[in-house]
Amino acid sequence: MRELSLNILDITQNSISAGASVVEISILQSEEKDLLEIAITDNGKGMTAEQIIQVTDPFYTTRKTRKVGLGIPLFKMAAEMSGGNFSITSTPGVGTKIVAGFQNSHIDRMPMGDMNSTIGSLIYLNPGIDFIYRESVNEAEFILDTRELRTELGEVPLNAPEVTGWIKEYFTENTKLR
Amino acid sequence: MKTIAELKAIREAAQGSKNIYEGTEKEIRIVVGMATCGIAAGARPVLNALVDEVTRRKLNNVVVTQTGCIGICQFEPVIEITTPELGKVTYVKVTAEKIPQIITEHVVNGKPVEQYTIGAYKK
Numbered sequence: 001m002r003e004l005s006l007n008i009l010d011i012t013q014n015s016i017s018a019g020a021s022v023v024e025i026s027i028l029q030s031e032e033k034d035l036l037e038i039a040i041t042d043n044g045k046g047m048t049a050e051q052i053i054q055v056t057d058p059f060y061t062t063r064k065t066r067k068v069g070l071g072i073p074l075f076k077m078a079a080e081m082s083g084g085n086f087s088i089t090s091t092p093g094v095g096t097k098i099v100a101g102f103q104n105s106h107i108d109r110m111p112m113g114d115m116n117s118t119i120g121s122l123i124y125l126n127p128g129i130d131f132i133y134r135e136s137v138n139e140a141e142f143i144l145d146t147r148e149l150r151t152e153l154g155e156v157p158l159n160a161p162e163v164t165g166w167i168k169e170y171f172t173e174n175t176k177l178r
Numbered sequence: 179m180k181t182i183a184e185l186k187a188i189r190e191a192a193q194g195s196k197n198i199y200e201g202t203e204k205e206i207r208i209v210v211g212m213a214t215c216g217i218a219a220g221a222r223p224v225l226n227a228l229v230d231e232v233t234r235r236k237l238n239n240v241v242v243t244q245t246g247c248i249g250i251c252q253f254e255p256v257i258e259i260t261t262p263e264l265g266k267v268t269y270v271k272v273t274a275e276k277i278p279q280i281i282t283e284h285v286v287n288g289k290p291v292e293q294y295t296i297g298a299y300k301k
Contacts, residue, residue, distance in 0.1 A: 001217070001218055006217050006218070006222065009212075009217055009222060010213075010214050010217045010218075013212060013213065013214075013217075013246070017246070063213075063246065063247060069214075070214045070215075071213075071214040074214070074218075114222075117222055117223075117226055118222070120226075121212075121222055121225055121226070124225075124229060124242075125212070125225075125242075125243060125244045148182065149182070149185055152182055152183075152185035152186050152189065153185050153188065153189050154189050155189075155192075156185075156188060156189050156192045160188070160192070161233040162188045162191075163185070163188060164229065164233070165233075166180060166184060166185065166188065169180050170180040173179060173180055
């Protein structure tokens with residue numbers, strides 16, 4: 001993965017596979033604290049304590065099509081190689097939260113990349129799931145909550161072409177990520 | 179500035195043109211592999227290009243969706259196009275640049291772009 005936004009897209013696929021109906025992606029970036037923190041929280045089926053240990057092992061996967069599962073190990077590696085940390089907390093039947101912390105200025109900290117594309121793709125591909133995107137960059141807050149959009153849109157789906165275009169522009173105008 | 183209020187206008191416009199979202203049968207499916215292998219190989223720009231092309235050409239009978247790993251990671255990004263006439267065709271090592279051609283020839287004109295399909299790669 002060349003961008004953290006791709007790791008986020010990948011990790012969120014796990015939330016979708018876990019049957020989540022609401023996924024929150026939050027990014028906290030602070031130059032003052034030299035911190036970048038990415039948290040992904042879902043209300044999917046959750047994992048047992050044993051599974052939490054297994055998922056960071058690249059040779060563990062629940063799928064049948066191949067024998068390796070690299071999503072979480074890659075994300076963990078990205079955090080740890082840039083002076084950060086990584087944690088998973090989960091409760092079966094309640095959901096899972098993954099937090100990756102990075103030293104913001106670290107030379108090996110990968111760029112955020114195109115977060116707009118990541119959020120846009122997730123909403124487009126999963127119009128039945130609600131996504132809450134929360135960003136705080138040097139204290140400037142931006143929140144995009146599809147539950148709010150849904151209230152305005154009524155029966156118009158979140159992946160209608162006009163809506164996809166609107167989300168993209170709205171994101172571009174409001175994001176402070178660099 | 180984009181405002182949330184504009185969504186209301188989108189909704190009203192949709193009501194005016196009645197059932198444009200539910201009325202059309204989505205008979206053509208385009209599936210993008212979006213597992214770790216697909217994403218790492220570049221599935222996201224491919225998906226964006228597909229959405230742009232389908233929107234630009236107003237292909238209301240096409241649905242673009244995702245799948246996980248289908249087991250041919252070395253050929254990612256992979257897309258599968260299923261149409262009533264041709265059944266399922268699998269394209270491998272797809273890039274955003276190849277999308278307009280694939281949509282034009284396969285989806286619109288009904289003729290697969292043979293050189294990008296998995297059959298061409300395996301020979």
